[in-house]
Amino acid sequence: MNAFSRRDKPIRIIKGPSASKPEGEEEHTRAVLEAGVVHSLKPISAGLGVLYAVFTIIDLMTLPAGIAAWVATVAAITAVILLGIYLALSVKILPARYAHPLAFAIAALILANSFTHIYLAKDLQQTFQIALILVGAGSVFTSSNWLVMVYALALSGWAWMIYTLPASNDWTPFGLALLISILLSAALHRARVNTLVQLENLRVQDARRKSELETVLKSTEEAQRSLATSMAVGQRITSILDLDILLAQVAHLIQERFGCYYVGIFLLDESGEWVVSRAGTGEVGKLLSEQGFRLKVGEEGLVGWVAAKRRPARVDDVSQDLRYYQHEQIPRTRSELVLPLEMGATMLGVLDMQSEQRKAFGEDDVPFLQMLADQVAIAIQNASMYQVEKSRRRLAETLYGVGRALSGTLDLEKVLDLILEQMEEIVEFDRAAVMLSTNGKLEIAASRGYPDSAHSTHVVMKENDVFKEIERTQQPLHIHDVLQHSDWQHSPGLPQARAWLGLPLIRADEVTGMLSLTREHPVPYTEDEIALASTFAGQAAIALQNARLYDQITRFNQDLEQMVQERTEALQAAYDQLEHLDNTKSDFIRVASHELRTPLTVLHGYTQMLLDDGLIRNNSLLSQLVLGIQAGASRLGEIVGSLLDTAKIDSRALQLYPAPVSLSSLIDLVTSGLVKSFEERGQSLEIEGLRELPPIQADPEALRKVFYHLIVNAIKYTPDGGKVSISGRYLGNEDSSPDECAVELVVSDTGIGIDPKVFELIFSKFYQTGEVALHSTGKIKFKGGGPGLGLAIARGIVQAHGGRIWVESPGYNEDMCPGSQFHVVLPIRQ
Numbered sequence: 001m002n003a004f005s006r007r008d009k010p011i012r013i014i015k016g017p018s019a020s021k022p023e024g025e026e027e028h029t030r031a032v033l034e035a036g037v038v039h040s041l042k043p044i045s046a047g048l049g050v051l052y053a054v055f056t057i058i059d060l061m062t063l064p065a066g067i068a069a070w071v072a073t074v075a076a077i078t079a080v081i082l083l084g085i086y087l088a089l090s091v092k093i094l095p096a097r098y099a100h101p102l103a104f105a106i107a108a109l110i111l112a113n114s115f116t117h118i119y120l121a122k123d124l125q126q127t128f129q130i131a132l133i134l135v136g137a138g139s140v141f142t143s144s145n146w147l148v149m150v151y152a153l154a155l156s157g158w159a160w161m162i163y164t165l166p167a168s169n170d171w172t173p174f175g176l177a178l179l180i181s182i183l184l185s186a187a188l189h190r191a192r193v194n195t196l197v198q199l200e201n202l203r204v205q206d207a208r209r210k211s212e213l214e215t216v217l218k219s220t221e222e223a224q225r226s227l228a229t230s231m232a233v234g235q236r237i238t239s240i241l242d243l244d245i246l247l248a249q250v251a252h253l254i255q256e257r258f259g260c261y262y263v264g265i266f267l268l269d270e271s272g273e274w275v276v277s278r279a280g281t282g283e284v285g286k287l288l289s290e291q292g293f294r295l296k297v298g299e300e301g302l303v304g305w306v307a308a309k310r311r312p313a314r315v316d317d318v319s320q321d322l323r324y325y326q327h328e329q330i331p332r333t334r335s336e337l338v339l340p341l342e343m344g345a346t347m348l349g350v351l352d353m354q355s356e357q358r359k360a361f362g363e364d365d366v367p368f369l370q371m372l373a374d375q376v377a378i379a380i381q382n383a384s385m386y387q388v389e390k391s392r393r394r395l396a397e398t399l400y401g402v403g404r405a406l407s408g409t410l411d412l413e414k415v416l417d418l419i420l421e422q423m424e425e426i427v428e429f430d431r432a433a434v435m436l437s438t439n440g441k442l443e444i445a446a447s448r449g450y451p452d453s454a455h456s457t458h459v460v461m462k463e464n465d466v467f468k469e470i471e472r473t474q475q476p477l478h479i480h481d482v483l484q485h486s487d488w489q490h491s492p493g494l495p496q497a498r499a500w501l502g503l504p505l506i507r508a509d510e511v512t513g514m515l516s517l518t519r520e521h522p523v524p525y526t527e528d529e530i531a532l533a534s535t536f537a538g539q540a541a542i543a544l545q546n547a548r549l550y551d552q553i554t555r556f557n558q559d560l561e562q563m564v565q566e567r568t569e570a571l572q573a574a575y576d577q578l579e580h581l582d583n584t585k586s587d588f589i590r591v592a593s594h595e596l597r598t599p600l601t602v603l604h605g606y607t608q609m610l611l612d613d614g615l616i617r618n619n620s621l622l623s624q625l626v627l628g629i630q631a632g633a634s635r636l637g638e639i640v641g642s643l644l645d646t647a648k649i650d651s652r653a654l655q656l657y658p659a660p661v662s663l664s665s666l667i668d669l670v671t672s673g674l675v676k677s678f679e680e681r682g683q684s685l686e687i688e689g690l691r692e693l694p695p696i697q698a699d700p701e702a703l704r705k706v707f708y709h710l711i712v713n714a715i716k717y718t719p720d721g722g723k724v725s726i727s728g729r730y731l732g733n734e735d736s737s738p739d740e741c742a743v744e745l746v747v748s749d750t751g752i753g754i755d756p757k758v759f760e761l762i763f764s765k766f767y768q769t770g771e772v773a774l775h776s777t778g779k780i781k782f783k784g785g786g787p788g789l790g791l792a793i794a795r796g797i798v799q800a801h802g803g804r805i806w807v808e809s810p811g812y813n814e815d816m817c818p819g820s821q822f823h824v825v826l827p828i829r830q
């Protein structure tokens with residue numbers, strides 16, 4: 001049976017006998033000639049039958065009464081017989097072999113009519129009728145033998161007539177005519193036979209050509225069908241780029257087109273040792289592919305044989321072939337055709353076609369089906385390449401996505417979770433864990449697919465532990481099947497692992513942990529999967545490192561924040577304590593000052609009384625002593641006053657009694673009290689610009705203290721012979737409102753100057769640079785120390801007036817004496 005004609009019935013050629021048996025040509029020709037007679041007998045018998053019926057009547061009417069009855073009777077009998085023959089031929093097909101005998105019988109019957117006529121009428125004229133019969137016979141008879149027998153019958157009958165008739169010389173021309181008619185008849189016979197033979201030859205030739213044409217047509221049709229099938233399969237498969245769908249479609253199409261019992265496609269695995277079922281028809285095919293059914297190359301089944309030999313195997317009866325591998329799920333296979341799927345020199349796999357019928361695959365089918373298999377191989381190669389390209393793109397996209405996802409967070413917990421989540425997108429696993437190495441112990445930091453109890457598992461490393469290996473090589477470690485791996489540590493409580501992949505997490509050339517991927521079924525990780533997972537592990541390690549660093553920084557920040565808070569609290573406590581102490585000190589100063597004032601007043605009163613006493617007044621020594629006591633008491637009173645002012649300023653209890661103050665008069669008042677001091681120190685005083693100043697709203701007593709302290713300081717920190725200047729200027733213009741107007745007074749000296757570093761410090765209370773030893777030497781002595789309150793009181797009073805006070809000096813230098821300038825700005829209005 002031909003594989004291609006099984007479904008589509010072949011065109012059957014209706015062959016003539018000679019077309020099938022050209023060698024029996026003679027016999028065939030005879031049959032054809034006999035058939036020619038068969039066809040003419042019916043009209044001849046009908047025509048002659050009618051003619052003789054007419055003759056019967058004519059005979060009765062025209063012939064002499066003596067013979068008319070006889071001749072008409074014979075004619076009538078002839079007519080009846082002929083019409084009878086016609087009827088018989090109409091209802092029944094005359095076998096060809098009886099055609100000539102019947103024709104001979106008819107001829108004999110007709111001849112009998114002529115003989116009867118000649119005999120009874122003794123009229124040789126009837127010889128012409130015989131001649132006509134012979135001519136007619138020549139054009140009817142196709143067998144020479146039978147025709148000769150007719151001739152013989154006619155001639156013998158006619159001769160017998162001549163013999164029975166009275167002697168006459170008239171027979172000669174009739175005889176001659178008879179002979180000529182025989183010659184004519186023979187010629188006609190020959191011509192007819194020739195025509196029939198030629199016609200038959202032409203018909204046979206025609207039939208042969210037709211047969212040849214049909215053979216050609218048939219093979220063209222087959223080729224067309226093959227081409228169409230091939231094209232259909234080719235077209236359908238080349239547009240499919242998904243390998244699984246492609247293989248399933250190919251199997252299905254081939255089964256559909258060629259009516260196979262089973263079609264399977266096996267592809268060579270990576271090792272090249274097995275051919276694995278990748279697609280097949282029906283449920284069996286699906287099952288085999290899902291189970292990963294495989295056959296050993298060169299050892300198992302025709303499939304294995306073809307994969308090894310790389311040439312087709314066609315088996316008409318599989319029960320007779322030792323190579324045949326009977327799969328229990330495909331029991332009805334009788335014949336099989338297995339074709340290699342090759343792409344150039346590369347063996348891709350095999351195409352397996354099985355049929356329930358013996359000899360289902362013809363020898364002729366093999367080249368075509370191999371052509372189809374080659375097309376399938378190209379499609380497989382294309383799909384594989386597309387798949388590779390697609391998976392590369394997917395890989396790049398996935399890695400990009402993974403990278404983005406991983407770098408999107410710095411939360412360590414989230415990163416760990418993301419690593420496992422993203423890993424699921426890349427490689428298939430049943431359980432996975434991120435294990436981090438700390439102090440020689442591997443700890444599961446995050447996991448998927450593990451029972452809850454396994455989370456806190458510390459995996460203690462053995463000498464041959466897989467992690468040791470990964471740590472040493474810094475490379476992924478793949479175990480195809482852990483059951484075959486003697487060093488494998490099975491963790492109790494976990495399902496049995498089969499395929500395992502460990503990926504190092506490397507940070508600064510150090511393996512800090514690993515990603516552990518486990519499959520609980522024995523499907524090893526492919527090279528692609530390992531490469532992909534390794535790249536991913538690299539990214540995961542970076543993300544982990546970043547998250548850890550971030551974690552450390554966050555913790556450090558938290559510690560720092562806590563420390564700052566603690567310090568701030570401590571500082572606040574210290575500040576509060578200091579403030580408390582300061583308040584206590586201020587309270588003490590205020591109390592002490594008040595307490596000191598009373599005895600000082602008493603002291604002052606008594607010294608005044610002593611000075612008023614005549615006895616003392618007349619005694620210069622005693623007067624000097626009492627004056628000394630009075631000066632000391634005044635100085636003490638001043639200091640106590642300063643202490644009281646400071647205490648008031650600190651406690652914001654300073655009371656101002658503003659009144660219009662002329663700064664010029666005020667400065668005159670202050671300096672007039674210090675004339676003696678200027679003289680003692682040989683210093684000059686220069687005052688300028690004060691008289692032009694408008695009067696300001698201020699507490700005159702308070703302002704007096706400000707300038708007193710400033711001028712005393714100027715005298716004190718200026719060497720003998722120096723100069724103290726006091727200048728004033730109006731701050732403001734015509735557009736300024738009275739509230740914005742102010743005056744600025746500058747107290748300058750040619751003294752030792754002030755280090756800019758202490759510009760602010762000197763305004764704090766109790767700050768002073770004078771030597772303690774010089775303190776008691778007097779308030780205007782060069783660099784004579786004071787209680788360090790003057791400037792603090794000055795700033796307090798100026799600020800209480802809403803003014804500003806500051807110092808300017810090139811610096812501190814006792815040799816060069818660069819001098820200092822104290823600026824006081826006071827608003828005109830309070």
Ligand code: ADP
Nearest residue numbers: 713714717762768769770786787788789790791
């Ligand atoms: P005291 O003069 O009692 O020490 P002050 O508060 O008046 O206290 O002055 C504080 C300090 O400022 C002084 O000890 C001194 O060192 C410095 N100082 C004040 N005025 C001058 C000045 N005109 N030239 C140089 N130093 C000065």
